[in-house]
Amino acid sequence: MTMDLTESTSSTDAARDEASWPTQQRLLCTPIPGPASLARQAHRATSVAGGIGTVLPIFVERAGGGIIVDVDGNHIIDLASGIATTTVGASHPEVVRRVREQVGRFTHTCFLVTEYDGYVEVCDRLNALTPGTHAKKSALFSTGSEAVENAVKIARAATRRPAIVTFGHAYHGRTLLTMTMTAKNAPYKDGFGPFAPEVYRAPLAYPFRSGLDAAGCSAEAMAALDDLVVKQLGAHNVAAIVVEPIQGEGGFIVPPPGHLAAIQEFAHRHGILLVADEVQTGIGRTGAWFASTAEGIVPDLIVTAKGLGGGLPLAAVTGRAELMDAVAPGGLGGTYAGNPVACAASLGALDAIVNDGLLERAQRIGEITSAHLAPLVGTHPWVGEVRGRGAMQALEFVRPGTLEPAPEAAASVVAHCHRAGVLAISCGTYGNVIRLLPPLTISDELLAEGLAVILEGIRGLA
Ligand SMILES: Cc1ncc(COP(=O)(O)O)c(C=O)c1O
Structure with a gap:
């Protein structure tokens, strides 16, 4: 070969x-x-x-x-x-090299028990690369679904509010909470109920199917979001709005220009956190480190996985330091979360994106x-x-x-x-x-x- x-x-x-x-x-x-x-x-x-x-x-x-x-x-x-x-x-050669080197030293210790540099280095990289110049911290997980679940936990702990708002056509994963947040029934949800409580869905701005121009499509979706959050739920009950900057599984739906900025402004006006699920769009996929950047938004929490691990299972939540610290020690994590071989692969992938x-x-x-x-x-x-x-x-x-x-x-x-x-x-x-x-x-x-x-x-x- x-x-x-x-x-x-x-x-x-x-x-x-x-x-x-x-x-x-x-x-x-x-x-x-x-x-x-x-x-x-x-x-x-x-x-x-x-x-x-x-x-x-x-x-x-x-x-x-x-x-x-x-x-x-x-x-x-x-x-x-x-x-x-x-x-x-x-x-990728850089991923393979780093993984081989790490496996030769140790495969795992569990970061909840003893620490290793790779975990902290991946967090440092994500804190620096994600949008916004504010103080940030990260927590590592293994899969996108697990990271989305943890973003919800962090948002609820930080705001002391229960409700989570997601969108039509959304895909956030296959666990109980994330399949509840996912829009499509079959094959993701069919027969798997009852679903998690306190998850609500607003219609998505879908320019191709709206029959409206971009501004009209955005305005229509914002009116529906306002109705759901303010009239039906009470904004003070909503912890987070979770959005994929470009919807993945739902059909690669690109929002109208300015729409995500409007969602961000709406969320912040009501003390609601904006969570960007960049599991599919993140880590260089769209030509920038994060799709949020092109939309001009600075999410309070940003979820990454997939490309982050260079082919090994690694996921993360990165966000404002004060939000990330709202959970007491022991409230986040998992015995495999942030596995050192996956962290080594991730550092190789991140280097490859820069060097290549x-x-x-x-x-x-x-x-x-x-x-x-x-x-x-x-x-x-x-x-x-x-x-x-x-x-x-x-x-x-x-x-x-x-x-x-x-x-x-x-x-x-x-x-x-x-x-x-x-x-x-x-x-x-x-x-x-x-x-x-x-x-x-x-x-x-x-x-x-x-x-x-x-x-x-x-x-x-x-
Ligand atoms: C936007 C988005 N969120 C979450 C997930 C779930 O990630 P995982 O399959 O790693 O649990 C996916 C997977 O396709 C995704 O595209």
Whole structure:
């Protein structure tokens, strides 16, 4: 296997020696899935719970840069990054080097029992990188859901208020509290009630579906938020408004300009904390460290996960120091939260973003993607909108001439991509959105090839 680091993904020579990427080329040896994957799939069906879904049923042998190699030897172009978990790629040399070094010293001690530097270093980095120049502190966890839950705990402890407001189309996770905060019923909530109390939902500003201009769409959503918080709940009962700066699972919905700033102003006018769930948008994905920055907001608490861990399970809540200190010692944490190997991986990923210029790379990925896809709007009847920021772009499919969601079109294009060796995934409340989340270390050539396959799939729609 060779490693092909392009100009935009340069790393130190020492780090390169530690990892080996698969050849950065799409290569199909068998149909997808191939016989070796199918055999494992048959076995998996007898061993793994049916509730665990998989988008593309291939078993992976190796992955890195923009390529995933399956057990049949197929080289698949990765436009999903494990749903944005492997933002720097699945085996970035700097992550691999740091993880190897850490594992050689110790795998874990539990930060609640004894301390280690990596935990504090990740907190320092997050305190410095997140929006705002005020004093900040962080707490580490393992998953995005766990971190969102802890942001709610911190907000309630700091404000001594019970209610939490989330939005339509929101996705915050699969635990009891976070699935309650999530909007979509099936498959996330169906049959799993009763749900957690004191979670309320305001309608989301969804420009494409509102039928209004940006200002009207924002004003309509703000009026509904005011009605919920002030009239129905009583603002003094609301601890936090939790928002994804660009909604992920719900369909990569980008708010109208100024809308998040309006939510922030509303929250602060009522003594409510603004919590940004940047689990999917954060850590360079949108071309800035945080999507909140482009929106001009400074959240009181900001939740990160996915890309933060460089592929290992790590999540965080970062926020105003006085809020983070509102919880008494022992009130936060978990025996695996902030595991030292995950912290080492995180420091490697954060260094890679800086040293490899991956914020600029995310912006470039956004430019290349929209250059390929934006011309479809108005020229292809099934494509309603192309939207996103940086390396977080999406296509929303509609029935020709209408706003009616077309999940069958999204599914057909995704299936075409999979057959052709391109890993694309769908999302959206209506299942009619294809989201593109390539690793930031994908080369221009592979990205363009993956997009060309998507275009082929779209042109093939009846
Ligand atoms: C915005 C957002 N919040 C929370 C989560 C939950 O994170 P995890 O799957 O790590 O629990 C996700 C996962 O997709 C997410 O996109």
